[in-house]
Amino acid sequence: MSVDGALARVIRSAADRAAAAGAETCELCAARVAGEHPHLYDTGADEVRCVCGPCSVLFADDGSGQGRYRLVPRRRLRLPPVDTAVLGVPVGLVFFVPRSDGTVTAQGPSPAGAMRWEVDAAAWQRLAATVPRLAAMTPDVEALLVNTVRGLDEHWIVPVDDCYRMIALIRREWRGLSGGGRVWPAVEQFFRELTERS
Structure with a gap:
């Protein structure tokens, strides 16, 4: 075996x-x-x-x-705003994970779990060339977590387990078609509680 x-x-x-x-x-x-x-x-x-x-x-x-x-590493690092629009993902709450095989995935939370997109690897490489900390991310286990929903402008390098924790939070708090009154305050609280660590 x-x-x-x-x-x-x-x-x-x-x-x-x-x-x-x-x-x-x-x-x-x-x-x-x-x-x-x-x-x-x-x-x-x-x-x-x-x-x-x-x-x-x-x-x-x-x-x-x-x-x-x-x-999964423990590192969390707050970044200045990153222009992720060049990656072509049409949502404001999303995380990007570079993979060991050179691909990059984007995942955004929904009431049913994570929606997943393939990101153009060349676009990611161009972005990482302008933001060297992205190039230094550990494939598969670190993510660029972005929240530009409801006036926020949060950009973090986080362990992927933080991203899955956020997805679970959204699934738990989502009500109806629009999310209801609990989900967005819970997401905002999630981001307020993120702290940098090495």
Whole structure:
């Protein structure tokens, strides 16, 4: 059995045990995890998985996982406004993820989850040439998070788990066709609570 196959089996087994217990646990070893804990990005499933501190050490500096499992970094960096209109994505609340294969995806939240677009990789490269911090993003696990909705002008480099947390927040708070009265204040609160960290 390959290392990837064995690791995937362990992750599925741990996830099954966690679901049965109803507690948030590491998806590798099934140990309980704290409210704020590390995450792994599963490149094969395009999903973020919870891990405990000790298991996360295995994936630091591209250690284990043969590239399939990547440790999501903790870095958050506020940027000055970035002209993302050149990327051709017609929404004001979106995140852009450069991928290991050279492609770039954009995802915007909706009441049904994330809408996804492919971004012209050449347009991304031109933008990254003008904003060097974009060129330094870690593929697959860091995102450019943009919010220009309702008068905001927020631009951040964040771990992808922050983006998925935002999508979950919107799905939870959305009401009716327009989102209702709770979703946009919740999004604004989400951005107010973002803090820079290295």
